[in-house]
Amino acid sequence: MTGQKVRHINFHPDELLAAVAGELSPEELGVYWMICTLIYSRRKAIPNDLEWLRGKFKRGLHLRSLGAIVDGLISSGRVIEEGGELMVSRCRTELERASERALNNKRNGSKGGRPTNKNNGLENPHGYSDQNLTSNQEPVTINQEPDSAAQQERTRKDWLYRTEPDTTEPTDPAEAVVWDFDSLVVELFGAASQRISRNSLDITFARKWLDGGVSRETLRGMFRAALANRKAAGQGPVAALSYFDKRVGDMLAVAKVPAGDVGVRHSRQQGNGFVALLQEMEGE
Structure with missing residues (x-):
């Protein structure tokens, strides 16, 4: 940037x-x-x-x-x-927004501003010549397919930088993991703690964990345990999913399962070290 x-x-x-x-x-x-x-x-x-x-x-x-x-x-x-x-x-979010504002201002400036509102010395409140307008003028259309990459980027930014709480569960698996975390924050800490703009790396971490074999259910259980522990200690929710990355890595390392579901029931069979780690996360 x-x-x-x-x-x-x-x-x-x-x-x-x-x-x-x-x-x-x-x-x-x-x-x-x-x-x-x-x-x-x-x-x-x-x-x-x-x-x-x-x-x-x-x-x-x-x-x-x-x-x-x-x-x-x-x-x-x-x-x-x-x-x-x-x-x-x-x-990062605010810098991206500032860059977009600056780019839009530059584009608007290059257009020379609004057309003159005078025509042959007469006031025209719309700023266009009446001679150029007809009652049967066809609307201008552009027969062009939308840029799928640009559309996807706009969709991603709309989801990350939302302006109000999101109550609809997403269909994308990684987005669903982030949605689980946000839902648990509201459940445990109240609506006032709801994140509006999400961390731009949350999806990256969620997708990495899912690709590594950790199930959505296991991640949700980890989020709940950690958030409940923080609430019991008088602390607020964590700011981003990066907080859990080391914990997920420790789970996978101790369980020694490079792929497949690392669910709670299966993981408790991997050894005392993992049980202790999981109990700590669950506050047992």
Whole structure:
């Protein structure tokens, strides 16, 4: 995401409060917001370089303390580490939206603005010459098939960046896993905790887990157990599915099942180590 520097980013205070209020310490929130601001300023992911990041704060911040905060933000899913860089899903969303706004403004500007509203010195409120209009004029049509790739991308963005809660269960298996997570958040924490815009990597993680042989039912059970544990501890829901990636990897590693369903009943037969891990997730 490169190009013209972003001068304006939409800010949604209620969504930020729902995600971090009561969840982050003042230090954690400061680091999180600095990471977001740097991403917006650079219009792309920032390097996961603690020395560089520490230079953005007042002198005296210990590198070890900063590292612990960044690690905590990553493990909670609020910050995503990608190839040695840090990204925040919501920042990616808002940068994409800002780029679309800038592109639309550029396109509109290249058209020269609205046509003149005068015709031979007379006012024409519609800005078009009456000589060019007839009562039997045929509508302009374009006999062109829609771009399937562009349509799919629009559909994906509509699903990710929805403007209201989604109550319809999707048919795509990976989207259904994400939908399960969002439904459980509402069930356990209330409608006020409903995510509006989804993390853009949620589907990627869900599809990876499904392709690895983990069933939707197992994932839903893991989501429920982890969210219930957080609620019992007085914590809020996690921000993204990346929070569960290590747990799913541990399940597959301990179970030693490279493919096929890794359901709860089957997995309990794989050894005490896996049972302990599963019991921890279920809060037993």
